[in-house]
Amino acid sequence: MxxxxxxxxxxxxxxxxxxxxxxxxxxxxxxxxxxxxxxFHVPMWFSMIFLFxxxxxxxxxxxxxxxxxxxxxxKELVNAGIIFGVLGTITGSIWAKYTWGAWWVNDVKLNxxxxxxLIYLAYVVxxxxxxxxxxxxxxxxxxxxxxxxxxxxxxxxxxRMTDSLHPGNGGNPGFNNYDxxxxxxxxxxxxxxxxxxLGWWIASIRIRISKLNQKLDE
Amino acid sequence: xxxxxxxxxxxxxxxxxxxxxxxxxxxxxxxxxxLLYVVSTVFVAYLIFASLEELSTWVALLWIxxxxxxxxxxxxxxxxxxxxxxxxxxxxxxxxxxxxxxxxFNAILQTIIAALTLLLFNLLLGNPMENNSLFYLVLFLxxxxxxxxxxxxxxxxxxTNNNATLTAILSFPIMLPTLLTAIKASxxxxxxxxxxxxxxxxxxxxxxxxxxxxxxxxxxPYLWRS
Numbered sequence: 001m002x003x004x005x006x007x008x009x010x011x012x013x014x015x016x017x018x019x020x021x022x023x024x025x026x027x028x029x030x031x032x033x034x035x036x037x038x039x040f041h042v043p044m045w046f047s048m049i050f051l052f053x054x055x056x057x058x059x060x061x062x063x064x065x066x067x068x069x070x071x072x073x074x075k076e077l078v079n080a081g082i083i084f085g086v087l088g089t090i091t092g093s094i095w096a097k098y099t100w101g102a103w104w105v106n107d108v109k110l111n112x113x114x115x116x117x118l119i120y121l122a123y124v125v126x127x128x129x130x131x132x133x134x135x136x137x138x139x140x141x142x143x144x145x146x147x148x149x150x151x152x153x154x155x156x157x158x159x160r161m162t163d164s165l166h167p168g169n170g171g172n173p174g175f176n177n178y179d180x181x182x183x184x185x186x187x188x189x190x191x192x193x194x195x196x197x198l199g200w201w202i203a204s205i206r207i208r209i210s211k212l213n214q215k216l217d218e
Numbered sequence: 219x220x221x222x223x224x225x226x227x228x229x230x231x232x233x234x235x236x237x238x239x240x241x242x243x244x245x246x247x248x249x250x251x252x253l254l255y256v257v258s259t260v261f262v263a264y265l266i267f268a269s270l271e272e273l274s275t276w277v278a279l280l281w282i283x284x285x286x287x288x289x290x291x292x293x294x295x296x297x298x299x300x301x302x303x304x305x306x307x308x309x310x311x312x313x314x315x316x317x318x319x320x321x322x323f324n325a326i327l328q329t330i331i332a333a334l335t336l337l338l339f340n341l342l343l344g345n346p347m348e349n350n351s352l353f354y355l356v357l358f359l360x361x362x363x364x365x366x367x368x369x370x371x372x373x374x375x376x377x378t379n380n381n382a383t384l385t386a387i388l389s390f391p392i393m394l395p396t397l398l399t400a401i402k403a404s405x406x407x408x409x410x411x412x413x414x415x416x417x418x419x420x421x422x423x424x425x426x427x428x429x430x431x432x433x434x435x436x437x438x439p440y441l442w443r444s
Contacts, residue, residue, distance in 0.1 A: 115391050125387055126384065139374055
């Protein structure tokens, strides 16, 4: 059973979908049933950060070994991460519309996510403007590491210094304090694992496609 | 042995920095252009606003002018090292010495730009700052952060074909932590807060600078080798 984790992914995500929509949730003013979006919106960001982190790991490996397969992995992990970032933004935007009354508000957490997207789109543009494979691997790797560290600073430290509408910041209660009861934890944690595994799965398929394309080009 | 190597690196940095300053003083390519750029931008702002009473507009305008002036100043940092001269520099100097000397040079240039911009702002648009000495510190640290990020970004961009656009695309998003912290701290200085209240932001700025310089020092050799 080499692919046990893929079966686990499917199982967890079906559980998230069914359990997430049926298992009772606490009644919160303003949030009401939209609290179920927690199982979809939050894991998107966790998966994105996980994929970007793994991409940096492969960039470090690539820089220290000059192996081009590491670069392919780093690239495809970023691409998969961008998908999750876009999905996280969309789910967050819909949620914001029904709870805060606007699709987008000027808020550190939200701006942080927009900047994350900009950084990784810049990474894609940088790769596009380099032709030589060895050179591209090295330069993109350098930028990936540099950008990720500064990104961590941005989304980790800055929101804690200012007020925010977003749960978990500036006196706003996070979902883990009292909103998240045991029923929700029962769905939330499996959902996080499921979505992260799905991200890894998408990335691994993309890596295989990209390796095959490279073979075809040779 | 370790000590000798350290001294050699410092010597190389000083030599390269001297060379950069000398070239700059002879050609005055970057400095004159940037000074004119700053003067004309601030003058346009002066014609539009006449005087700026509102603190947030003043602070935002100052940092925007500084951001674009420093982008223009550092965009060509590695132009001289990009062509055939690359092999010459590659053979005579350590990559660490090259990046550190470039960063120092850009930091000096940026400090001059910041000082001049501030002077012009004070002359033409007034000075809403309540806590001046602390604001100078914020201005210095913020400029330092901007110039160091731009140095590495332009090093990355110099290895590609579309140098000018790419420097901006690469550096602006990753510059935001530094820029936003600096703006927040400037606002607090403008409102007259003391050191105890701005401490968090100023320490964050300092730490950000250290992180950026460390990362550049570690990563630049890989960039340089290609």
